[in-house]
Amino acid sequence: MTEFAPVPDFALGPDIPESGYVVQDLGGGAHFVTQGMINTMFVETKNGVVLVDASPFLGDKLLEAIESVTPKPVTHLIYSHAHADHIGAAHLLKRDGLKIISHEITGEFIKEVKNDDRRPLPTETFSGRRKEMDIDGVRFVLDYTGDWHQAGNLFIHLPELKLMGAMDSFTPKSAPFFRLYFSAHVPAYFDAMDQLLEYDYETIVTGHMALPGTPEDVATNREYIRDLRAAASEALRTVDMKEASAAAKVPADNKQAEIKVWMDAVTARAAELMPSWEKRLGGTDIFLSDNLNATAWSAFID
Template sequence: MNHLPLAAALLALAPFTAQAQQAGEPGTPYANMNHLAPIGVRNDRYLTVPDAAKGPPIDPAKGYRTEDLGGGTYMVTDNGYSSMFVVYETGVVVVDAPPSYGAHLLAAIREVTDRPITHLIYSHSHADHIAATPLLGKVPVIIAQEETKRLLIEARDPNRPLPTLTFKERYTLKAGSKTIQLSYPGYGHSPGNILIHVPSAKVLMVIDTVFPGWMPWRRLALAQDITGLFRIMHEIEGMDFDKLVGGHVERWGTKADVIQQLEFMNDLKAAAATALKTTGIGEELDAADKTNPWAVYDNYIDRVVVQCMNTLEPKWRDRLGGYDAFIWDQCFAMEQSLRID
């Protein structure tokens, strides 16, 4: 079995059944409870990752893999994180410096060229994507969207040096014969998160937004604006690229991966919307708790999410890597967005 069966899940909850229960302790599962382990309950074994989600293996002696994306553009990855660099006539433009393989990033570049790093582009402000910047040495120009600089000023993190050049909406970097187009589509994952497009190579890099072959990270990759995330996904779908560097998971993506993620997100939205409309408020709730508004809505939201889960599972559980790891999170995030955004 790839997951904790319902009988085992109920057995695990046995100490908390009504006879032993005191106020404030967990009780029995909801009616129609989805069998995948909910948040806070351990999985004995997660679902097998589909082959379509997998990428080439990493040489453990190196700790990273470099892939030639064409046109002087390269991806570096450890199959958990990914970044990019572009080689031009007299130098190298690096996009992001993730700490997970930061100690090897310069070596990865040196496998391709000994030209100096002249520019570093920050995709956004988050430390897990740029906090290995000092390991690249002195970089003359660091480029970011102005919201990223604002957040980095607040962070005061020596591992994330402030950008030396910022822009508001669009910036075109000319590096020798290479052109890299930077654009800010607005809030989605986080303020300042930009699209990095290398038109000549037909490569697009957008971080923490598209997860090729995989379930997005929890709560739609912790998107600060889920409505904005949908809008940005449609913008990405309309762009001209063949290969996409997403910042995570095992492989680069394609337009088909963008379309598949949009399909999942639309199904998630529809499932959560239907569950919100068809779930009764106050059902399966102890009468003594009905004057407690937090209890009433905790109970309601839980049952909405269970219905959302049950709707999505037949179509998606075997199509996306890590489906069972974060599907509870996705349903919680989507119902909240539909109620308040």
């Protein structure tokens, strides 16, 4: 088995009890819920519950978690984005009168996915950059600032509650998932960290693992990915494609292999150039090559 560094204490969340979930009160009716791998948030209003996403990792436990806080029904479901690991249990919540809200691009994506009734279509969508809503006395600002994870992905800001939801943006206290949260557009991912630091909030819920974060965690993630980019850029500047091919004995007519071998060498060199982050983030060993590879490709072509 591959050896991984132990997860540092600061990156571990709470122990998950027999119930299979932990609910944390964030104040003002807002709650964080996690089962260890995935997390989300919900807000109790005067008439019901506004829930962000419905992950199959939580499944039925999500309703149990909400019922542990309030007997009120889920009146609104906001899709942060269309990925099935976050909204693939939405069908469990579907009932008459449930409002499902998303960006229009997310709605179109779900419509195009055939044979998946786990992700019901949104009942309300918006186009463009921003939608502000007052839901039973709680203000929600939904912002589509760029394709930092998936087209249609939202920042979900509750200004009065000083709360931000940005699912699949980063992991508090840990290095980002592979390929910078599998970002199709790495520059937009870097922009998203800048954008997230422009809002006013105290807590940010980011969709994975067992911890909510703070603006300081966003800044730490930004510093980390800037280090990735600096290391990747320096490796791109210093690793020569011809030399890498010669060292790997790539046949001269195999240009595709030449690119692959070169980028692997760039990634390996960048890993050597990365400063040590083990005392600040967990999991820095796990997706380092994937993240450097994504960052190097972006630095090369974007």
